[in-house]
Amino acid sequence: GESVGLHLPTLSVQEGDNSIINCAYSNSASDYFIWYKQESGKGPQFIIDIRSNMDKRQGQRVTVLLNKTVKHLSLQIAATQPGDSAVYFCAETPDQTGANNLFFGTGTRLTVIP
Amino acid sequence: NAGVMQNPRHLVRRRGQEARLRCSPMKGHSHVYWYRQLPEEGLKFMVYLQKENIIDESGMPKERFSAEFPKEGPSILRIQQVVRGDSAAYFCASSPRRGDQPQHFGDGTRLSIL
Numbered sequence: 001g002e003s004v005g006l007h008l009p010t011l012s013v014q015e016g017d018n019s020i021i022n023c024a025y026s027n028s029a030s031d032y033f034i035w036y037k038q039e040s041g042k043g044p045q046f047i048i049d050i051r052s053n054m055d056k057r058q059g060q061r062v063t064v065l066l067n068k069t070v071k072h073l074s075l076q077i078a079a080t081q082p083g084d085s086a087v088y089f090c091a092e093t094p095d096q097t098g099a100n101n102l103f104f105g106t107g108t109r110l111t112v113i114p
Numbered sequence: 115n116a117g118v119m120q121n122p123r124h125l126v127r128r129r130g131q132e133a134r135l136r137c138s139p140m141k142g143h144s145h146v147y148w149y150r151q152l153p154e155e156g157l158k159f160m161v162y163l164q165k166e167n168i169i170d171e172s173g174m175p176k177e178r179f180s181a182e183f184p185k186e187g188p189s190i191l192r193i194q195q196v197v198r199g200d201s202a203a204y205f206c207a208s209s210p211r212r213g214d215q216p217q218h219f220g221d222g223t224r225l226s227i228l
Binding site: 032034036041042043044045046049089091093100101102103104105106107 | 118120147149154155156157158162170173205207213215217218219220221222
């Protein structure tokens with residue numbers, strides 16, 4: 001079965017520093033990857049996504065890197081702000097199987113220190 | 115605001131009672147996904163529905179759990195004869211078409227079993 005996991009369950013960074021959150025996946029057939037941010041008491045909020053035919057994608061203050069060789073995904077947040085404090089999940093889906101459900105990792109709790 | 119709406123936000127039930135969780139997808143979305151999240155864990159897929167059809171229920175327990183998405187009205191996740199282990203946050207996500215990503219999530223229903 002598919003599994004998505006994260007290397008670090010918690011991460012603390014100083015305000016203004018860059019944050020890097022890592023994620024490993026095991027299904028080499030995974031075609032689509034997505035990062036969600038979840039604040040306490042709320043649902044997952046879309047941050048950024050990437051398909052397997054790309055290795056990098058940038059958004060506003062966020063960058064996702066995909067290394068298919070080692071099945072590794074990372075989320076980089078530039079100039080981390082207190083509002084970035086949340087739990088971050090990576091998720092993946094093997095689109096080519098017709099499956100649409102997302103497989104989530106355990107999550108990394110990011111704490112921004114003012 | 116035409117986001118995914120879930121109600122109730124909090125639901126308390128005693129063991130043996132029934133729980134009904136409702137999800138109204140984003141406007142124009144006809145595909146609904148239900149996920150369950152235990153504390154400090156990632157979301158786990160339960161069931162994927164299109165209007166009047168269950169597409170994939172591979173993540174849903176075979177007993178006591180059922181889901182529907184009628185032609186009119188919200189999608190319903192129903193849990194019969196609830197047990198303490200059903201305590202979790204239940205999230206609904208929607209998309210406009212099969213295979214469309216990202217999925218957009220509601221803020222969930224927190225189910226507590228006494």
